[in-house]
Amino acid sequence: MSWVNAILQGVLLGGLYALFACGLSLMFGVMKVINLAHGDLAVVAAYVALGVIAVTHVPAVWSFVLVVPIFAALGYILQRTLIQASLNRSVLTTLLVTFGLSVVIENSLQQFLSANSHSLNIGSLVSASFSVGSQIRIAYLDLAIFVIAVAVLLGLQYFLSSSRHGRLIRAVADDREAAQLAGADYRHIFGIAAAIAFATVAFAGLAYGMYSQFDPSIGTDQLLLFAFEAVVIGGLGSLWGTLAGGILLGVAQQIGAQINSSDQILAGQLFFLLALVLVPQGITSRFSIGRRTA
Amino acid sequence: MSDAGRPLLEVRDLTVHHGQLRALHEVSLRVSAGDVYAMIGANGAGKSTLLRAIAGLDPPTGGSILLDGADVTRMRPERRVAAGIVMVPEGRRLFPSLTLEENLLVGSSYARPGPWSTARVYELFDWMRDRRTQRASQLSGGEQQAVAIGRALVANPRVLLLDEVSLGLAPVVVRRIYGLLPELIASGVTILLVEQDVSQVLRAASHIHCLLEGRTTLEGPPGKLTARGIESAYFGLAAKTGGASGPAGAL
Numbered sequence: 056m057s058w059v060n061a062i063l064q065g066v067l068l069g070g071l072y073a074l075f076a077c078g079l080s081l082m083f084g085v086m087k088v089i090n091l092a093h094g095d096l097a098v099v100a101a102y103v104a105l106g107v108i109a110v111t112h113v114p115a116v117w118s119f120v121l122v123v124p125i126f127a128a129l130g131y132i133l134q135r136t137l138i139q140a141s142l143n144r145s146v147l148t149t150l151l152v153t154f155g156l157s158v159v160i161e162n163s164l165q166q167f168l169s170a171n172s173h174s175l176n177i178g179s180l181v182s183a184s185f186s187v188g189s190q191i192r193i194a195y196l197d198l199a200i201f202v203i204a205v206a207v208l209l210g211l212q213y214f215l216s217s218s219r220h221g222r223l224i225r226a227v228a229d230d231r232e233a234a235q236l237a238g239a240d241y242r243h244i245f246g247i248a249a250a251i252a253f254a255t256v257a258f259a260g261l262a263y264g265m266y267s268q269f270d271p272s273i274g275t276d277q278l279l280l281f282a283f284e285a286v287v288i289g290g291l292g293s294l295w296g297t298l299a300g301g302i303l304l305g306v307a308q309q310i311g312a313q314i315n316s317s318d319q320i321l322a323g324q325l326f327f328l329l330a331l332v333l334v335p336q337g338i339t340s341r342f343s344i345g346r347r348t349a
Numbered sequence: 350m351s352d353a354g355r356p357l358l359e360v361r362d363l364t365v366h367h368g369q370l371r372a373l374h375e376v377s378l379r380v381s382a383g384d385v386y387a388m389i390g391a392n393g394a395g396k397s398t399l400l401r402a403i404a405g406l407d408p409p410t411g412g413s414i415l416l417d418g419a420d421v422t423r424m425r426p427e428r429r430v431a432a433g434i435v436m437v438p439e440g441r442r443l444f445p446s447l448t449l450e451e452n453l454l455v456g457s458s459y460a461r462p463g464p465w466s467t468a469r470v471y472e473l474f475d476w477m478r479d480r481r482t483q484r485a486s487q488l489s490g491g492e493q494q495a496v497a498i499g500r501a502l503v504a505n506p507r508v509l510l511l512d513e514v515s516l517g518l519a520p521v522v523v524r525r526i527y528g529l530l531p532e533l534i535a536s537g538v539t540i541l542l543v544e545q546d547v548s549q550v551l552r553a554a555s556h557i558h559c560l561l562e563g564r565t566t567l568e569g570p571p572g573k574l575t576a577r578g579i580e581s582a583y584f585g586l587a588a589k590t591g592g593a594s595g596p597a598g599a600l
Contacts, residue, residue, distance in 0.1 A: 219458060222447070226455045229444040236404060236438060238430035238459025238504060 060191045061313040062306050067193070069285075069305030070201030071266065073298040074259040075278055076285035077208055078252035080297045083286070085228040085248040088138060088149045092156040093256060094279030099160060100126055100260030101269050102168060104175055115175040115265060123257045130253025131246040138249065139242055157275055164271035175264035200262045205298070207258055211251065212294050224248050284327040290337020299338055303330070355418055357382045357539050358403070358434075358508050363412035365395075365402050372398040374563040375412065380508065380541050380556075385530055387554035388543045391583060395563040396543040397439055400510045403541070404436040405429045416508070430459055433507030437514065441497040445486035449477060449496055452485050456500035463505025464536050470499035473529070491522035498526070502533070509533065511542035515549060527553045547579065561585050 075097060082088045090096075103125065104118040111121070141152040177196070184194040215221035227234045227244045234241055263269060263278065281304065289300025304323050311322020330338070356379035365373040373395040380386045388396045401407040403414055405426030413422045416432055424432065443452050453467045471478045474495050480488075485496060494514055501509055515523040523546065530540060530553050544550045550557065551571050559567040559582040567574065567582035 219454075222451055222455055223458060225447055225451075226444045229446050230442055232406060233438060233442040233444065234455065235406070235426040236430065236436050236442075237456045237500065238427050239455070240425070240427045 057190060057313065058310075061309040063191060063193070064197070065306030065309030066302050067197040067201045067305070068309065069302030070204035070298075071259065071262055071301070072281050072285045072304050073301030074200075074204040074207060074255060074262060075282040076289070076297045076301055077211060077294060078255040078259070079282045080286045080289075080291065080294065081211070081248055081252045081255070083291055084293075085224055086134075086138070086142065086149075086245050087146050088142065089153070090252075091150065091153040091275075091279065092160060093153075093274075093282055094277070095157045095160040095164075095274035096126070096253065096256050097260030097263060097278050098164065098269055098271065098274040100257040101173070101175060101264035102164065103257075104261050104264060105173060108175070115177045116180070118175070119258060119261050122261060123254050126257035127250040127254040130249040130251070133253075134246045134249030135242060139245065142245075157279075161271050161275060168271065170270055170272070172268040172270040173264070174268045175261065177265050181265065196265060200266060203258065203262065204301075207255055208294055208298050211255070214251070215294075220244070220247055281323070284323065288327060288330045288337060290339040293337065293339045296337050296339030303338075354381070356380055357384075357417055358541065359415040359418075360399070360403065361413045361415070363399065363402060363414065364410050365398050365407050366410045367398070367407075372407075372563055373402065373409075376560065376563070376565055377412075378558055378565075378568070380539060382539050383534055384539055384541075384556055385534065385554045386539075386541045386556045386558065387550040388541070388558050388560060389545070389547055389550055389579075389583060390560035391545070393562070394560040396560055397512055398563075399560070400436060400512045400541070400543050403508075404434060404438075404510055406436075427459070430504055430506075431461065433461060433505075434510065435501045435504045435506035435508070436510035437494075437497045437501045437512060439512040439516065441490075441493045443485035443488075443493050443496055443500070446484065448482050448484055449488065450481035452496055452500050453481075453503055457503040460503055461505040461507075465502045465505050467503055470502055473502075473532070474499065491518050491526075494518060494522075494526060498529070502538070506538055508539050508541060511540060513543055513545065515544060515546045523549060547583065551579075559583055 079090060079093045082090050100122055104115065104122050107113065107118050107121050108115055137152060138149060141148040180196055182194070184192045186192050215225060223234065223239050223244050224247065226237070227239060227241045231241045234244070285301040285304050286297055287300070288303055289296030289298070304326065307326035308319045308323040312319035358380040360376065360378045362375040362377055363373055364371065364375055376399060378386070388399060390396050398407055402409050405424060409422065413420055415421065416434060421429055421432060421434070444455060447455065450467070453470060457467060477496070477499070485493060488496065498514070514526055527549055533540060554571055557569060557571050557574055557579070558565065559579065561582065566585070567578060
């Protein structure tokens with residue numbers, strides 16, 4: 056039964072990882088931008104939530120109402136300025152620029168907000184749980200985060216497949232120049248995609264801030280790494296792959312923790328390496344955003 | 350067919366460089382409403398560069414482009430679509446992961462008002478309706494070319510730029526595509542096309558313009574041009590004796 060429990064907890068944790076990863080996946084799929092500041096942005100979202108809560112006194116769970124739109128706007132602006140400017144030079148430049156952004160964010164947080172860890176206080180909800188059978192306990196928070204993650208991914212998938220702007224995002228991802236010839240300003244479409252990616256990373260950062268403690272260094276040390284692993288296991292540019300990749304990573308970590316509680320992260324990395332060797336294209340090859348080189 | 354009034358599309362002394370290479374050297378042309386204006390020339394003559402410059406993809410280093418008298422030389426490509434210049438790019442360039450219908454819908458996203466719609470394109474190509482949910486990458490070359498033309502038409506262009514629509518297609522398919530041109534003209538579209546297949550163009554065009562190494566070597570209505578004149582303009586004075594892939598073999 057304890058193994059079933061480990062797998063179940065892993066699946067729930069995987070939802071959080073998928074939430075972290077989908078924005079990374081979207082920005083890569085559409086703009087070919089590997090955003091190395093992705094994890095740090097999630098941490099910034101959690102800090103912004105702390106500020107929003109301190110100023111407005113809203114309950115922590117409702118902070119997303121302000122933080123997510125702020126991040127969407129930030130994503131659009133950052134894409135239209137800094138990231139587009141570096142994209143105009145070369146794709147490799149974006150790697151350097153987002154790496155620089157990551158360093159700036161992490162050190163600024165340390166400088167101005169100290170290296171102390173924080174968490175978003177959601178009161179008794181953090182430990183509330185319910186039992187399934189005699190040995191399995193599921194925390195409401197974990198379940199809620201998983202449900203939100205799946206809902207965000209479903210919403211994103213629906214947006215991309217069915218809306219006018221989603222269609223334009225896929226068209227621009229396929230062939231930027233051909234989209235221009237259809238009248239689409241790809242820079243604006245990129246901005247929309249970045250706004251969505253930043254909105255999802257804000258969700259992820261808030262969820263993480265409620266789930267665990269955060270400090271300025273965690274963005275690069277853990278979150279970015281987990282997001283990358285989920286994306287690569289699932290297959291670059293594929294949303295469902297990202298969810299599957301996140302879940303597999305979460306399950307691998309929980310099984311590792313079940314064997315020895317200090318092996319959680321190690322088990323995740325080993326599984327990631329194994330997946331990279333066995334299925335380097337990722338476990339999904341369909342439902343991709345954009346062109347795939349067969 | 351060209352009347353004495355203001356041309357719909359005018360290109361004045363257009364020069365385009367690709368790095369150090371001068372791909373186009375002071376080329377001028379005037380396309381009147383209702384024309385089928387054909388640019389011919391061998392590989393590397395600068396035909397595609399000309400179309401890409403008119404569509405806004407290759408910035409010119411000199412000269413100007415006017416649409417209905419308004420200077421569009423510095424306009425971004427996506428704005429030119431709204432102004433009425435729409436290009437069918439070389440190699441079709443459909444969105445491979447999108448369905449046939451989604452390709453048309455993207456084309457109509459920023460459409461001008463006009464007679465063309467997805468439904469009208471389905472009337473023109475009746476096979477499309479049944480296969481509209483298929484991915485563009487699953488269509489044959491000829492089918493993709495038809496979708497590419499449909500994707501441009503639903504934007505309701507004033508000037509439709511066709512870049513080598515016959516490339517890689519069977520002759521029967523090429524004939525079918527050229528057979529559509531009268532219907533497009535009748536709907537109010539003006540056509541500027543680029544083609545290597547001279548025999549096809551001579552039948553369809555109202556005006557021929559030949560480029561050689563980026564310069565104009567010949568132009569005029571096809572009735573006033575001789576096969577011999579076209580051949581020497583196409584290949585230049587040092588006329589090669591029609592190689593194996595020589596398109597002028599049809600002449």
